[in-house]
Structure formats: structure tokens, C-alpha cells
Amino acid sequence: MSLFVEIFTTSLTPMVFLYMAIGVLSGICIGALPGLTATMGVALLLPMTFGMDAAQGILMLLGIYCGAIYGGSISAVLLHTPGTPASAATAIDGYALSQKGEAGRALGTATLSSYIGGLVSVACLWLISPLLAKLALKFSSAEFFLLAVFGLCIIGNISGEDVEKGLICGCIGVLVACVGIDSVTSYIRFSPEGNYNFMGGINYIPIMIGLFAMSQAFENIESIFEEEEVQAKLTNILPKKEDLKKIIRIAPLTGLIGTFIGIIPGAGADIGSFVGYNVARSIAKEPELFGKGSVEAISGPEGGNNGVTGGAMIPMLTLGVPGDAVTAIMIGALTIQGLTPGPMLFSTNKVLVYTIFLGMFIANTLMCLFGFAGIRLFTKVLSVPKVILTPAIFVLCIIGSYAMKNSLFDVWVMLIAGVVGYFLAKVKVPTSPAILGLILGPMAEKNFRTALLKSGGDPSVFVGSVIAWFFIFLIFISLFGGKIKALLFQKKN
Amino acid sequence: MKKGNLVLAAVCAVLGVGVIAVASGYPKAADYGTGVPGPGLWPIAISIVLLACTAILIYRTLRMNPEKDTKIDLWTTGTRRVYLTMGILFLYLLVLPFLGFIISTFVLELIFIQWFAKKNPIITVVISAAITMVVYCAFRFVLNVPVHTFGIFTI
Numbered sequence A: 001m002s003l004f005v006e007i008f009t010t011s012l013t014p015m016v017f018l019y020m021a022i023g024v025l026s027g028i029c030i031g032a033l034p035g036l037t038a039t040m041g042v043a044l045l046l047p048m049t050f051g052m053d054a055a056q057g058i059l060m061l062l063g064i065y066c067g068a069i070y071g072g073s074i075s076a077v078l079l080h081t082p083g084t085p086a087s088a089a090t091a092i093d094g095y096a097l098s099q100k101g102e103a104g105r106a107l108g109t110a111t112l113s114s115y116i117g118g119l120v121s122v123a124c125l126w127l128i129s130p131l132l133a134k135l136a137l138k139f140s141s142a143e144f145f146l147l148a149v150f151g152l153c154i155i156g157n158i159s160g161e162d163v164e165k166g167l168i169c170g171c172i173g174v175l176v177a178c179v180g181i182d183s184v185t186s187y188i189r190f191s192p193e194g195n196y197n198f199m200g201g202i203n204y205i206p207i208m209i210g211l212f213a214m215s216q217a218f219e220n221i222e223s224i225f226e227e228e229e230v231q232a233k234l235t236n237i238l239p240k241k242e243d244l245k246k247i248i249r250i251a252p253l254t255g256l257i258g259t260f261i262g263i264i265p266g267a268g269a270d271i272g273s274f275v276g277y278n279v280a281r282s283i284a285k286e287p288e289l290f291g292k293g294s295v296e297a298i299s300g301p302e303g304g305n306n307g308v309t310g311g312a313m314i315p316m317l318t319l320g321v322p323g324d325a326v327t328a329i330m331i332g333a334l335t336i337q338g339l340t341p342g343p344m345l346f347s348t349n350k351v352l353v354y355t356i357f358l359g360m361f362i363a364n365t366l367m368c369l370f371g372f373a374g375i376r377l378f379t380k381v382l383s384v385p386k387v388i389l390t391p392a393i394f395v396l397c398i399i400g401s402y403a404m405k406n407s408l409f410d411v412w413v414m415l416i417a418g419v420v421g422y423f424l425a426k427v428k429v430p431t432s433p434a435i436l437g438l439i440l441g442p443m444a445e446k447n448f449r450t451a452l453l454k455s456g457g458d459p460s461v462f463v464g465s466v467i468a469w470f471f472i473f474l475i476f477i478s479l480f481g482g483k484i485k486a487l488l489f490q491k492k493n
Numbered sequence B: 001m002k003k004g005n006l007v008l009a010a011v012c013a014v015l016g017v018g019v020i021a022v023a024s025g026y027p028k029a030a031d032y033g034t035g036v037p038g039p040g041l042w043p044i045a046i047s048i049v050l051l052a053c054t055a056i057l058i059y060r061t062l063r064m065n066p067e068k069d070t071k072i073d074l075w076t077t078g079t080r081r082v083y084l085t086m087g088i089l090f091l092y093l094l095v096l097p098f099l100g101f102i103i104s105t106f107v108l109e110l111i112f113i114q115w116f117a118k119k120n121p122i123i124t125v126v127i128s129a130a131i132t133m134v135v136y137c138a139f140r141f142v143l144n145v146p147v148h149t150f151g152i153f154t155i
Helices: A002-011 A014-032 A038-049 A054-079 A085-099 A103-136 A141-158 A163-177 A204-222 A241-263 A269-283 A295-319 A325-336 A343-348 A350-381 A386-405 A408-426 A432-454 A459-463 A466-492 B002-023 B041-062 B077-117 B121-142
Strands: none
Touching: A002 A350, A014 A038, A014 A054, A014 A350, A038 A054, A038 A204, A038 A325, A038 A386, A054 A085, A054 A103, A054 A295, A054 A325, A054 A350, A085 A103, A085 A269, A085 A295, A103 A241, A103 A295, A103 A343, A103 A350, A141 A163, A141 A432, A141 A459, A141 A466, A163 A432, A163 B002, A163 B041, A204 A325, A204 A386, A204 A408, A204 A432, A204 B077, A241 A269, A241 A295, A269 A295, A295 A325, A295 A343, A295 A350, A325 A432, A343 A350, A386 A408, A386 B077, A386 B121, A408 B077, A432 A459, A432 B041, A459 A466, B002 B041, B077 B121
């Protein structure tokens, strides 16, 4: 009880509420605009948090995250263009309902389902995180190394059809993270002599801004003269009793599934959304309506994608492993505040951790309130001309990457990452693995070498505990699970 | 897509071989005498994975069905617009340390907004100035980011 008193008296101040509200509002606007993703929003607005304290900064970013994932459904319903990849599944039936003149009903369903999915994920965050953190305290360097390798192996599962392209991108991320002073031996790697910018290592925040925001802005430039108009009228936003029953049946379940998808490193809200859609279809009372404007088909993906938000926070806070690209940026935000995400955070910064939990609940509630109260206003955001917005994004990318270390070198890194990201997208290379590589690469290397240092060079340290074997099993499943399943399926047929 | 994949593979092969060549010259485990692998081991291991993935990419690309070989348009009106934008941004970064944030950003916005929005020049000037000053003031005075420490004519 005293913890909650402390949270409300020291951390959850009116200013924090204000920042959270700003975060949710800007997140909904960012998500609603096609071409601006949740990752881009968080990356762009991260520099704004540099001057704030840890709770203010993280909760504002969380607000953006929750708001943007929900906001994507607005353009998905009204324009048939998902505002974020996480709303691609919502666009199918949301737009179909909108074409029938029931855009308000579709948006109301999306709002409530997102809220329920978010709440389920917050509940899981509260229940699972402390237990996982307690368990993680027992991890030695060897186990952390295997955990990081498992995270890197997941790259294959999030790379779509071309696994090798995802792995290539992940490897490049790991190699970029090798630049600079080696943390174990202090040897300077891959740095031109006397260049302090390289010696300090390449910061991954400008790379993220480049890969997710700048490259996306370049893509927007390709179709900058194409503007879409919103013509749908919004009525009956509050769900009726029959829709409410359907939402309550579907959204908590897909929210729970989304949460577990979020826990898997690298699996994001887009996957949660499509899995949510499929689950909703399998348990729907009217599956024949899917694709023609079904409330259940909107509720499923919206519950699923907002479920991912809390799920992705679990490995980030407890293990220091990002659940998705957005939480990877949040690791950066915590690091800037001098905090190291991981099990120790629960003992050294308990108040902050529980403030984040409570803040996530408040952010979801604000999202729901703003969603129902201001939906007509948010549809106006869709009218913001891309021709003005895109040049403004360029400036935010530039100053955002400069603000990190007040270094123009970082701005160059951002621009180069943006150009590289643009061309990688052309050859269908996913860029999220690079971020996993940048964060998990150093974690894997450091723990690998520390484990060997402690064991005097004995490699059996990596198979010396039950937890280590558990991670080896997970690595095996993530690498060969798909192949084994396909082989078994082939034999069966 | 085939061409694109092969170019990607070539770049990755050069990167992988280059990293191995450089990292091979780093101190070895024996030089430290602690049983810890030297600073070159990890980059070499990752480069080997990179080269293996590159080999798989080349193999799969060469065996790709012609119907799967979608064309990548790198020279359309849209992409040319992107290349020009990239060029302008590179130029902007080159002059930024000399002209400072306010002047260079104002000119950058002026160019882009006039190019994309084709509005009345006076409106373009007002919008460009507004974006520049809002971003400058927010970062300089609210977030205490020293954007005024380089270039001329900064306040």
C-alpha cells in the first residue's frame, strides 16, 4: 500500500498526467496518419523526453505507443489505408462497414476493443513481470548470453518469406554495434584513428530515427501528391448492446494472445493484429460476415494489436530484451535517464517500475476516453497535407538525432541510415532485425565473454544449468520449429 | 528483384570479408591469458553468419521462379523525387555547421514546401518560418538542446 502512496505522491504528478495525455493525443494523430507508424512516432518524439525525468519521459512514450497503435484504425476504417501496419487487418472489415455508412460503429468497436486488449495486457504486465524479474535475478552471464542469442534467432521468425534477408539485416546491426571501444578488453574496433565519433560507438537512436522515420518519409515523398479525402459520416460511435456482447467475447481473448505475442522478442503489433483476426474468425458466431463488415473482425485485430503493447514491455523491463521496435527505443530512453532495463530495475527502481505499470493503465484509459470523445476531431487529422507534414518530419528527424549527444555526426548517421533503410525496403529487407541486432548483439557478446572469463575459458558454462538448457531448447525451436512442423505436416498428409 | 538481391548479396559479401580481414588482425585470446576470446572473435563469428546468409540469398535468387522475379522500379518520377530530396538533405547537412540551424532549416523548408505544395510564395515563407521557429524554440528553450552553438546568425 505504501508503494502506491509513494507512486501517487512522487511519480504520478499532474505533470506526468499532462505528458501522458499529450503522448496519447499525439500518438492517436500519428497513428491515424497513413505513413506515420508507432515506431516512427516514438523515435521522432524521443528527443522531447531528454529533458524530462524518467517517469515523465517513459510514460509520454507509452502514451504515444498505445495511442498510435489504436490511431491506426481510424484511417484503416475511413480510408482503407492502415495508419500503421498493426491496423492492416482492421482495414478489411472496418472499411467494409464504413462503406455501408457505419463508420462510427466500426470506430466505436475499434476503440473499445483496443481498450480491452490494452487492459488485458496491462494485467499480464502486472502479474508476469515481477515473477519473470525474480527468475531473471538467478540468471548468470551464460544464461543472459543464451537469452540474447534466442532473441537474435527470433529474427528468422519475423522476417516473413525471406529469412536470410532478415538475418542479413540482423547481422549488419550486430556488426554496427561492434564499432568503438570493446567493453571487455577496451580495444578500439573498426574506428578510424583519432576519430572520437567512432571510438565512442555508433549510437542506435539516430539509426532508429533514420531507419524508421527518415526512410518512411522518403517513401512518402514517392507519393507526396496523392491526397485522400475522408467522406464518411460518423454516427452511433458508442457500441450497442449486441455489438458489446461480441466485443466482450472476442477482445479479451485476442488481447491475451496479443500479449503473449508481444512477449516474444521481435514480434510486434502487426503480427498480433493478424493472429487476432484469425482467432476471431475461428470463434466468431458469424464467420461468414468476415470480409464484409463484421464487428467481430474489427474487435479481434484491435484487441490483438493493443494487447501487444503491454506484452512487449514485459521482456523489456524484466530482461532488458525489447519485445518490439518501439520498446527497443524505450530501452534507449531509459538508458539516457541512467537506468538499465532488466531484473535489477525491479529492486533498484521499484517505484518507477510500478509507475510504468499504473501509467500504462492510465494511458489506455485516456486512449479510450479521447477515442470516444474526440473521434470526429481525429478524423480531421487525416486532412493534414503530406506536402507540409513530410518536410516538418525531416526537420524533426534532424534535430531529434542531434539532440541525443548534441553531435552533427549523429545527424549524418541518421541520414545514412534513412537512405539505407529506403533501399533495403525496395529489396524487401525488413529493418526491425537491425535494431534487434544493435541491442542484443552487444548484450550477447558481453555476456558470452564475461561467462568465459568467470569460468576460466571453460565452454561447459553454457550448458551448466536448467535455465541454460531451457534457452537452448527455445533457440532450437526458434531455428528449426517451423521446419519440423512442416516435415510432420508433410508426413501426416 | 533478382538484380536487387544480387547487389545486396555483393555488398554483404564485401562487408563480411572486410570485417573478417580487419578483425583477424586484432589481439587473440592468448594475448590476454584469461581465457576470454579476443575482441576480433565476435565480429568474425557474425561475419561468417552474414556470409552464410549471403550465400543462401544468392542460391535462392539464382533458383528464383521467373514469375516471382518482380521488377524494382528505381527510376520513376517518384523515386527521382526521393533521390533529389536525399541530395538536398545531404547538401543541407554540409552547410548546416556554417549557416547554423535557423537559416539552413528555413531555406530547406522553403525549398521543400514550395516544391511539394506549390503555394503562394508568401504563404510558403510563413509556413517555413513557423516550422523552423517552433522546432528551434521547442528544442532550444524548452528542452535545452544547444542548437545555437554552431554556424552564423544564430540567436
